[in-house]
Amino acid sequence: MPHSETVDLASVPLRELHEQLHGLPADTHRTSWQILNPRGRHAVAVGLDAPIRVRVRGHVGYYAAGMNQKAIVTIEGNAGPGVAENMMSGEVRVLGNASMAAGATGRGGLLVVRGDAGARCGISMKGIDIVVRGSVGHMSAFMGQTGNLVVCGDAGEALGDSLYEARLFVRGAVKSLGADCERKEMNEADRATLAALLLRAELSEFDVRDFALYGSARSLYHFHVDNVSSY
Amino acid sequence: MTAPSKPGPQTLPRQSATFDRHTIAEINRAAATGIYDIRGGGAKRKLPHFDDLLFLGASISRYPLEGYRERCDTKVTLGGRLAKKPIELKIPVTIAGMSFGALSGQAKEALGRGATLAGTSTTTGDGGMTEEERGHSATLIYQYLPSRYGMNPNDLRRADAIEIVIGQGAKPGGGGMLLGQKISERVAKMRDLPEGIDQRSACRHPDWTGPDDLEIKIEELREITGWQKPIFVKVGASRPYYDIALAVKAGADVVVLDGMQGGTAATQDVFIENVGLPILAAIRPAVQALQDLGMHRKVQLIVSGGIRSGADMAKALAMGADAVAIGTAALIALGDNNPAWEEEYQKLGTTSGAYDDWHEGRDPAGITTQDPALAARLDPIVGGRRLANFLSVMTLEAQAIARACGKSHLHNLEPEDLVALTMEAAAMARIPLAGTDWYPGKAGF
Numbered sequence: 056m057p058h059s060e061t062v063d064l065a066s067v068p069l070r071e072l073h074e075q076l077h078g079l080p081a082d083t084h085r086t087s088w089q090i091l092n093p094r095g096r097h098a099v100a101v102g103l104d105a106p107i108r109v110r111v112r113g114h115v116g117y118y119a120a121g122m123n124q125k126a127i128v129t130i131e132g133n134a135g136p137g138v139a140e141n142m143m144s145g146e147v148r149v150l151g152n153a154s155m156a157a158g159a160t161g162r163g164g165l166l167v168v169r170g171d172a173g174a175r176c177g178i179s180m181k182g183i184d185i186v187v188r189g190s191v192g193h194m195s196a197f198m199g200q201t202g203n204l205v206v207c208g209d210a211g212e213a214l215g216d217s218l219y220e221a222r223l224f225v226r227g228a229v230k231s232l233g234a235d236c237e238r239k240e241m242n243e244a245d246r247a248t249l250a251a252l253l254l255r256a257e258l259s260e261f262d263v264r265d266f267a268l269y270g271s272a273r274s275l276y277h278f279h280v281d282n283v284s285s286y
Numbered sequence: 287m288t289a290p291s292k293p294g295p296q297t298l299p300r301q302s303a304t305f306d307r308h309t310i311a312e313i314n315r316a317a318a319t320g321i322y323d324i325r326g327g328g329a330k331r332k333l334p335h336f337d338d339l340l341f342l343g344a345s346i347s348r349y350p351l352e353g354y355r356e357r358c359d360t361k362v363t364l365g366g367r368l369a370k371k372p373i374e375l376k377i378p379v380t381i382a383g384m385s386f387g388a389l390s391g392q393a394k395e396a397l398g399r400g401a402t403l404a405g406t407s408t409t410t411g412d413g414g415m416t417e418e419e420r421g422h423s424a425t426l427i428y429q430y431l432p433s434r435y436g437m438n439p440n441d442l443r444r445a446d447a448i449e450i451v452i453g454q455g456a457k458p459g460g461g462g463m464l465l466g467q468k469i470s471e472r473v474a475k476m477r478d479l480p481e482g483i484d485q486r487s488a489c490r491h492p493d494w495t496g497p498d499d500l501e502i503k504i505e506e507l508r509e510i511t512g513w514q515k516p517i518f519v520k521v522g523a524s525r526p527y528y529d530i531a532l533a534v535k536a537g538a539d540v541v542v543l544d545g546m547q548g549g550t551a552a553t554q555d556v557f558i559e560n561v562g563l564p565i566l567a568a569i570r571p572a573v574q575a576l577q578d579l580g581m582h583r584k585v586q587l588i589v590s591g592g593i594r595s596g597a598d599m600a601k602a603l604a605m606g607a608d609a610v611a612i613g614t615a616a617l618i619a620l621g622d623n624n625p626a627w628e629e630e631y632q633k634l635g636t637t638s639g640a641y642d643d644w645h646e647g648r649d650p651a652g653i654t655t656q657d658p659a660l661a662a663r664l665d666p667i668v669g670g671r672r673l674a675n676f677l678s679v680m681t682l683e684a685q686a687i688a689r690a691c692g693k694s695h696l697h698n699l700e701p702e703d704l705v706a707l708t709m710e711a712a713a714m715a716r717i718p719l720a721g722t723d724w725y726p727g728k729a730g731f
Contacts, residue, residue: 073509097502102439102510117499118506122439137493141437156493160434162478178492179434181478198488200478220480276483277466 065092079105120147139166158185167256177204186256218271226266237272323555326644328456328547333564336598338711339704343690351689358685359695362609364586365516365539376405377681382613383429385411387473388551390661391418393653398422400673414476415441432488435477449518455544455591457553458522458562461489468647470656501536523568531575545591549614552645565591567714573606596683604699619676620669621651
């Protein structure tokens, strides 16, 4: 266990925290950090771009770990809207619950929410993998383009509305499917993908056979007047 | 019309002003297809515009500056409110955001070349940042849009400023649709979408919903970029006083206000023609908001939507803007709608000057297309030179007017230099009707 560097947001301005973290070279040896007293601050640990581990000891506000690259960020609390928004790579783990738009527009990396996630989880996702141990709110994966959303609990209304090629694995009940989202047959490759995601999320207690797969019916891929009631 | 049954005076065929030929054609087209018309460009209807204003040149009461001899400066600094690195432009006219996808790579390169030659900036668009544009734009503004296509922190950091797009003048409140024929392999890859499908651009940002959230979003972008980059906020003109005030309150360094004449790559014609405000009606409320907040000239105002000349630019600046942006005019400078392609426009069922099916990707001028053969028609070096020439002429025109008004900097132009030709323009621009000292809404008539 390397020595962990500590930044206490009770006394250090957020800008100073980011100056330190953004200044780390790609081959830094200062790879372990902890952030104390986040106290619901917005935009904590955003724009990281180095292979470091950051533990945030408490709750965070909006956009925590936004646009993360390479770093592994663990939030020991709840996260506000847009946690790990537009993540490119690395991992973000929320040990509590996440508010709306978790992982929004993410283009890579892994977001794990140990609790529940709110509305629009994975909205407009573009390659990110999201694993939620609990349930997700309405309109999750709205306009999801690529990537995987795994929900070990239930999904709210209009799951996968206007979905492109993102794949949605749900273990519990789905209140309703959104426009152009349909249940798909799961093949071996899908099960392998799901199993690997559960393993990475440290949620191997769940059985892949209990999940259903949802994806795009692709009927809205080309604008057509016959589909106008779906728009 | 009555049939000529006997000799003598006859009633001439009379077209209805209400059901004119264009309206009848649209009803027929809608009846046949069941779908509304989608097109590019901005509002085509006649609107109160800068043409309805005139400058009052100096005479005895004002002292003019000598043309070609006495300086009339044009520099503008954008983003000094909170950003560590504001951008400096040699001229107060910038290139508005237009996406790679809507435009070819060559067109984006030409815009970059032209703007750089002229000492100004270009703006990305709803498709991410291309190497062509970054490589050829000395000053590049990176748009942060609801779709977030291609968005990544590396491009944020290599941009010179960030423009958060709330809306645009052609369609305030609306999203977009780039049809599949323009989703080439490269466009698809940049947007993380399958090739060849119609792709929608959202009308709302996915991770925030109101002005308080916008303030937090701006803080996030500043933290990611080390508080270096100016943050612009762009709105379509609809409620300019409140929208500009909220953008300033949220922390914008620069606000961009786009009128309904501003172009789009593709939107419903009914939207373009019936939603939003002409830019003439939007500038003064925006300036008023800045003044009420004590932020006029501290937060810069860029206006766009139908800017075509140095006269338009000078009028916008006189009304309180710090700079203008051009989109459609820049494309025309590159060669869009050029009569040289008339034969091909005719084959598409249109004519030069009226071509607006930019979404179909069959642009004879090779600008609004992803077809390699068509795109190759635009030489980025020649196009860039043409754009630089046009920007130079705009600047010279504005300087000529400003000197005549006795101004040593374009920013010294003021509302008192203007009069309005129509009651409508006087009311919208809050500029006195020519020959009076009164405009509608002002007491004392």
